Amino acid sequence: MPVLTFDELGRLADALRQPTVLGEAGVLLGCLSAAWALTRLLRGYAPRPGSIWFGDRIVDGVLFPALALALALMARWGLREILPLALFEVAVPVLVSLLVIRLVVRVLSRTYPDSSAMRIFERWISWLVWIGGVLWILGVLPRLMGELDLVHWNIGSISVPLGNLIEGLLSGAAVLVLALWVSAALETRLLAGATDNLSLRKMAVKTLRALLLFVGVLIAFSAAGIDLTALGVLGGALGVGIGLGLQKLAANYVSGFVILAERSVRIGDMVGVDGFEGYVTDISTRYTRLRALDGREAIVPNEMMVTQRVVNNTLADPKVAQSTSMRVAYDTDLQALMPRLAQAVAAVPRVLASPAPDVQLTSFGADGLGLELTVIFWITDANLIVDNARSDVNLAILRVLDAQEIKIPRA
Secondary structure (H helix, E strand, C coil): CCCCCHHHHHHHHHHHCCCHHHHHHHHHHHHHHHHHHHHHHHHCCCCCCCCCCCCCCCCCCCHHHHHHHHHHHHHHHHHCCCCCCCHHHHHHHHHHHHHHHHHHHHHHHHHCCCCHHHHHHHHHHHHHHHHHHHHHHCCHHHHHHHHHCCCEEEECCEEEEHHHHHHHHHHHHHHHHHHHHHHHHHHHHHHCCCCCCHHHHHHHHHHHHHHHHHHHHHHHHHHCCCCCCHHHHHHHHHHHHHHHCCHHHHHHHHHHHHHHHHCCCCCCCEEEECCEEEEEEEECCCEEEEECCCCCEEEEEHHHHHHCCCEECCCCCCCEEEEEEEEECCCCCHHHHHHHHHHHHHCCCCCCCCCCCEEEEEEECCCCCCEEEEEEEEECCCCCCHHHHHHHHHHHHHHHHHHCCCCCCCC
8 A cells, every 4th residue: 555655745845845936826826816806707796696606705616716727727837847846736636626625515505405414425525525635745646546456346247446446436426416517507497487387397307307317327337337237137126126115105206297297286386185284385206395374384295195185275276265254133234234244355455356255144043143144255375374364354344343333142
């Protein structure tokens, strides 16, 4: 195994103490300043939070280290015949490490914004990349990869050098990150300005991401030196696994695409399933998320949304009927009261004028309980708190009863 000697550290330290390092530092500072200015110019004055290219503060995006690396490489090429380079031999691996970290972190944060596991994975990636960069600067990493090429790992009847396998896995990881980047860009394009066809666009986004990741996995296996014919055995084993233990999971994924394709349930619909009622906030490939009017949320497997009865209050018509009841004395003039009640309810802001509110005599109370009147009214914003609309209607009814001096019977 390669061992870092003190002679190598001494040579690096001596090279960095040369007077020419000051000139390299000035050129490198100019490269960094030019990269910052170009990134700032391309971004514009308005910040772009969440942007993969520009980041939140210009220097934490992908474009700044990419431009800085390109300018540093051109400067090193131009100075190699003039000065003995030492600082650039350190700066270039550092910029490469910074570019890789920014690319991986930004893409994963954009693709999985709410995943706590991805935050941990990003920290591990950062540490590994920085350690690899330090080992490259000290000359240990090339020697280590050369030693690993002498170690062979047998995969079935195939003997693969361990160094080639690691390089292939790194190349495959880079391909997967680029596939996630492309899928994130396509998702932004497809979901921009989506309103009524949001479900179809989300289905297209998830399908494209699945296809890109599948192609990325194939390229990763090929880069790692793994024979792609082995995927036939893997596919057969996966089919057996789905048929035995993963059938519910597979059913949920298939049901998710069915829901998005048929649009039987759309994002924003007020639905009721399995005794829970709420409006749809998200439809993923495995589950549908419902949020009740009181803030509670339910995660409903997509198979249940397909196989069970689902009450959709806003599928065909966004208007939802609501009602409230009251009792009045038997001697009340209903012919005069009922139109006034309908007129007062129609004046409530959230109540629709068409269909117009309707007042009905629904029952005759016994033992002096009086007559029961039911007011039926319609609203469209059922995803808001329904009880607020009912409260406004009740207050309007109470004002009419007080103005007409109509008493409410008591038991």
